[in-house]
Amino acid sequence: xxxxxxxxxxxxxISSDAKRPLLDVLREDLHLTGTKYGCGESACGACxxxxxxxxxxxxxxxLAEVDGKSITTIEGIAHGDQLHPVQQAFCDQxxxxxxxxxxxxxxxxxxLLEKTPNPTRDDIIKGMNPHLCRCCxxxxxxxxxxxxxxxxxxxxx
Amino acid sequence: MAEKxxxxxxxxxxxxxxPVPQAALxxxxxxxxxxxxxxxxxxxAGVKIEEEERKxxxxxxxxxxINEKLAVIGKPTPRVDGRAKVTGAAKYSADINLPGMLxxxxxxxxxxxxxxxxxxxxxxxxxxxxxxxxxxxxxRSAAQTEEEKKxxxxxxxxxxxxxxxxxxxxxxxxxxxxxxxxxxYEQKPFVVDPDKAKEPNAPIIFQGNAEQAGTAGGGGxxxxxxxxxxxxxxxxxxxxxxxxxxxxxxxxxxxxxxRTQVQTHCALETHGLVADWKPDMLTVWASTQGTSSVRxxxxxxxxxxxxxxxxxxxxxxxxxxxxxxxxNYGVLATHLxxxxxxxxxLMLDRREEHLCVGNRPSSIQKLKIGAKKDGTLVAMRLQxxxxxxxxxxxxxxxxxxxxxxxxxxxxxxxxxxxNAGPSSAxxxxxxxxxxxxxxxGIDSLAxxxxxxxxxxxxxxxxxxxxxxxxxxxxxxxxxxxRKPAGSDAGPIKRGxxxxxxxxxxxxxxxxxxxxxxxxxxxxxxLSGVQDIGTGIRTALAQIxxxxxxxxxxxxxxxxxxxxxxQGPNSGGSVTTNSISPVARNAAWAAREQFxxxxxxxxxxxxxxxxxxxxxxxxxxxxxxxxxxxxxxKKMKVEQVAARGDRSDDxxxxxxxxxxxxxxLGGVQFCQVAVDTSTGHIKVEKVVAVHxxxxxxxxxxxxxxxxxxxxxxxxxxxxxxxILDRNTGVMVNTNLEQYKIAGSRxxxxxxxxxxxxxxxxxxxDAAGIGEPATVATAACVANAVYNAIGxxxxxxxxxxxxxxxxxASKQKASA
Numbered sequence: 001x002x003x004x005x006x007x008x009x010x011x012x013x014i015s016s017d018a019k020r021p022l023l024d025v026l027r028e029d030l031h032l033t034g035t036k037y038g039c040g041e042s043a044c045g046a047c048x049x050x051x052x053x054x055x056x057x058x059x060x061x062x063l064a065e066v067d068g069k070s071i072t073t074i075e076g077i078a079h080g081d082q083l084h085p086v087q088q089a090f091c092d093q094x095x096x097x098x099x100x101x102x103x104x105x106x107x108x109x110x111x112l113l114e115k116t117p118n119p120t121r122d123d124i125i126k127g128m129n130p131h132l133c134r135c136c137x138x139x140x141x142x143x144x145x146x147x148x149x150x151x152x153x154x155x156x157x
Numbered sequence: 158m159a160e161k162x163x164x165x166x167x168x169x170x171x172x173x174x175x176p177v178p179q180a181a182l183x184x185x186x187x188x189x190x191x192x193x194x195x196x197x198x199x200x201x202a203g204v205k206i207e208e209e210e211r212k213x214x215x216x217x218x219x220x221x222x223i224n225e226k227l228a229v230i231g232k233p234t235p236r237v238d239g240r241a242k243v244t245g246a247a248k249y250s251a252d253i254n255l256p257g258m259l260x261x262x263x264x265x266x267x268x269x270x271x272x273x274x275x276x277x278x279x280x281x282x283x284x285x286x287x288x289x290x291x292x293x294x295x296x297r298s299a300a301q302t303e304e305e306k307k308x309x310x311x312x313x314x315x316x317x318x319x320x321x322x323x324x325x326x327x328x329x330x331x332x333x334x335x336x337x338x339x340x341x342y343e344q345k346p347f348v349v350d351p352d353k354a355k356e357p358n359a360p361i362i363f364q365g366n367a368e369q370a371g372t373a374g375g376g377g378x379x380x381x382x383x384x385x386x387x388x389x390x391x392x393x394x395x396x397x398x399x400x401x402x403x404x405x406x407x408x409x410x411x412x413x414x415x416r417t418q419v420q421t422h423c424a425l426e427t428h429g430l431v432a433d434w435k436p437d438m439l440t441v442w443a444s445t446q447g448t449s450s451v452r453x454x455x456x457x458x459x460x461x462x463x464x465x466x467x468x469x470x471x472x473x474x475x476x477x478x479x480x481x482x483x484x485n486y487g488v489l490a491t492h493l494x495x496x497x498x499x500x501x502x503l504m505l506d507r508r509e510e511h512l513c514v515g516n517r518p519s520s521i522q523k524l525k526i527g528a529k530k531d532g533t534l535v536a537m538r539l540q541x542x543x544x545x546x547x548x549x550x551x552x553x554x555x556x557x558x559x560x561x562x563x564x565x566x567x568x569x570x571x572x573x574x575x576n577a578g579p580s581s582a583x584x585x586x587x588x589x590x591x592x593x594x595x596x597x598g599i600d601s602l603a604x605x606x607x608x609x610x611x612x613x614x615x616x617x618x619x620x621x622x623x624x625x626x627x628x629x630x631x632x633x634x635x636x637x638x639r640k641p642a643g644s645d646a647g648p649i650k651r652g653x654x655x656x657x658x659x660x661x662x663x664x665x666x667x668x669x670x671x672x673x674x675x676x677x678x679x680x681x682x683l684s685g686v687q688d689i690g691t692g693i694r695t696a697l698a699q700i701x702x703x704x705x706x707x708x709x710x711x712x713x714x715x716x717x718x719x720x721x722x723q724g725p726n727s728g729g730s731v732t733t734n735s736i737s738p739v740a741r742n743a744a745w746a747a748r749e750q751f752x753x754x755x756x757x758x759x760x761x762x763x764x765x766x767x768x769x770x771x772x773x774x775x776x777x778x779x780x781x782x783x784x785x786x787x788x789x790k791k792m793k794v795e796q797v798a799a800r801g802d803r804s805d806d807x808x809x810x811x812x813x814x815x816x817x818x819x820x821l822g823g824v825q826f827c828q829v830a831v832d833t834s835t836g837h838i839k840v841e842k843v844v845a846v847h848x849x850x851x852x853x854x855x856x857x858x859x860x861x862x863x864x865x866x867x868x869x870x871x872x873x874x875x876x877x878x879i880l881d882r883n884t885g886v887m888v889n890t891n892l893e894q895y896k897i898a899g900s901r902x903x904x905x906x907x908x909x910x911x912x913x914x915x916x917x918x919x920x921d922a923a924g925i926g927e928p929a930t931v932a933t934a935a936c937v938a939n940a941v942y943n944a945i946g947x948x949x950x951x952x953x954x955x956x957x958x959x960x961x962x963x964a965s966k967q968k969a970s971a
Contacts, residue, residue: 024328033252034245036474038425039507043892046425074245083243091239094856097864098690099242100425100474106243128900132892134425134475135690136867137860138903 003067007032008076018064022056023047025063026073034074034103038132045131048104049073055111074103077110086110086148095144097135105131109145113152119145191215197807197916198223204625209916211807217738218704218745218919224851224912228769229703230920231912233856237698237709238472238688247472250444251504253431259288259324261493261503262331263486264338265513266320269349269576269885270360271313271342273320281323281337286330288499290338291492292321297485298513299547299579300367313342314362314547315576316885317512322489324501347576349880351519351544354387354575362387362547362574369549369579378550378572389549390571391540394558403536403565407527411601415524415594416951417553417934419544419878420517421510422583423897426474428514429504430487434494440467443487444504446476447726448685449667452719454483455491463719470687470717477868478582478728479515480689486514508890515581516878518543518551518572520590524598532608532616534563539594542571548579556591556931560659561599561617562816576885577878582728584865585660585927589872589934596656596935597948604642610655610939611636619818622913623657626824626846629909630655634826634844643946648834651841652944658823658847658931660730662923668735668803669722672701672743674751675796678786680705680712682743686724686736687717691926692857693732697740699853700920704744705751706768707785722800730821730849730924735803737853738918743801745919750797751789758791759783806917821923823847825866825932827904829940833963836956840870840904840937848913849925855910862908862929869933871898877953 001018004011007030014025026032026049035058038046042057049058050072077084083091086109096102105128112119112127119127124145133141192212197220200206206223224231241247278290295301296311296318305312311320320340325331346360353359366384379392404410430443430451439461443451448468456463473480483491490503505514520543527536543551552570570587599617603610611627618624631637639653670684682701688694694716698709705711715721725735752763752773759766759775767776774782783791826844831837845862852858875896879888889895914921934952942948947962 028254031254032245033248033254036249036426037251037504039892041891041893044425078244083240087243090243091235094235094239094860096236096242097692097860098426098473098475099247100249102242103245125900125903132425132897132899134423134477134897136864136871136898138867138900139863139906140860142900142903
């Protein structure tokens, strides 16, 4: 099929099998390798991208499902050298060890804070629970989401 | 926020003097190295620090004072590679995309035990996307017998065993083509249950003595062990008779049986690599814990010089012990690259990851401890069986052998072969299993003796570090308010438990680096050592920065490439101990050269100069300073560079003070809530107090402790490889039914570090990955006992296991 996608703000045409996972299209066709394969069945969250602002597991999202939609990957959230506040929070809190789960975690955090600007600790834990971190850096990840929530409040009117 | 980020350094410890500059370094290592006598801090900061002399090679950097007196080392430092990790710029092996690269797929066995009669590749080769196929002659990760080394094809011994691989221009094509390879098997009886496999009439998995190669997964068990049926062992330590006699003198004994499950590593990034075979050079981008281990294995297999193999691991997504050597997949990808004359990427999928690249062996343990009324141990005996599948090395006796002072310790470890994937090293091999038994045994002994479990440990544990850790932890968990076992009234019962960790302080002398300073003020650190997620990249930047009076972000750390000086493998909490002194030594030597170059511009001699706060200045006239960058411009040459090597540990006249005192360790406390109506265990709080010598980056070390604790909880409560005993198939080869801890299972964690100084190297630092996970399962079990008054002796402690234990207690008391 010929799919029309907006990827990180850029209109992009993809000619490929309609059933192909979005993950493969991003990684292999577009070389956006920040989105990771972890399990291939929506159980670990490493492949999370934002589709029209909502987190989706790209490993189980077919190309046909995202035709005409806007995709945001980890490569598309910083403004030049200026990190997104959620990225900055993950850096400040060292909310990673190997870092393999980090892109998915960051994108889900952006969606979580969009929906719930003042999350409780339970909201954060629930929101991040679809994401596995085998290094088990969860305490710092929760701290990073808390910092990001605070810094978002500081910049918004 | 659960985690405490305060109290990085314990209270002040006096008596340190500033470093004394050393004599000029010898030009090469040919002559016997000159030695200097230096004075080092020794002891525990906040408890007692003494000065001790050491004779050290003259190439060693001068002693560092304790962390409190340092600018960068010991200070919480965010990762220097954070930006790469949060922007997706960090390149992991699967992210390497080379022009013309092909994708490979493993061909794996579908039966648990068989001899391969024929392999038909014709259909696969007719596929238009087919590029190459390679079949293995043996399973490189498993044990094998001498006899089968002559075979053309591997003996099939478990479902999912790699037999070969194909490659094609897309992954989808490679997956399709792999399915077209037809393998005819002569099936044999099989057994996946270790209890059944131990029986005399069980199907025999290895006809003859089987050994697992040392390159396979970073381990394998001891060699030349007697084998009887599927039982390989026992490997005995100590004297059985002596222990039996000693038990007679015990006032109290405890005897308990324990069972632990098979755990798979589940690194989020699967095993794999990209291999690019060129006539003069093989380049490999590998997800590995040992760049040099991959280089060495590929050089050996393909008959290349080590200089013809380059292994690159810029970033890697976790290994936990399973990622050493080239593995079946690495050898296959290299063969395919050679045959197809193109780069080949072979990354495992999640199912393959569970099946064929390692696991933590199970254990079936019988423990007996005998003690005097005052708690003095008189004898300990542990008999352990475990299955490492078709691998070896399921021993669990480490903690019983090493943790406590006891005059008669006897242990037996046996492997039981089963038709299941081979084990590999997994975070503190044998120790979470061994601590699960020993630390519950000690808890049980304390109860029988009517002693406080901490008081008992004060009596039998020689480690000064753990003594202090018990003190700190007891205070922070509220130990004094701990109630007698099972005393909560309601259906939800709370309890507090403690357990201890021990691990070895291991050092690898194959640890080298270069430190370069260039006229533009750039500083580089280069070594083959890889950062597997622990943060060694940041720790190395801190050490170089401390030595040059700079900030960690001023240092460019280039690691994970065999083109750089050889680095140590990362496993066994070895990395920091091995490479951090090397970084310090090289940075110091580079500093001496640098100061020699810039001293004339400041009109003083080099030894009158100091470097601090990003400036270079005469010690007696700090106002006459240059910035580091200005000073670098004054160098007469474009670049100075120095090599760092690992000397042997400095010898101390006193030596370790008693059993269990020489290694690394920690003490963990936890509070659990057990719902006795559902059997559900919730770990509410963990206080984990640990030692790793001199902590370089408390932020990184505490992340390792958090990770060890949560992974330990995951092991204690959830994880379990389940094999169907009728088919030999693993039924939960995913991350859904193979449950690992997520953020919901995270307790409040209070990670505390003590600073321990030994005077053994120029940094006195060590790793912490292993000790951080050793005690956790035992700690949870002891807390569960304190909550419900029933001892759970098997993991995972699922709700069903808890309810069954409660029911059998009720039955017994009825």
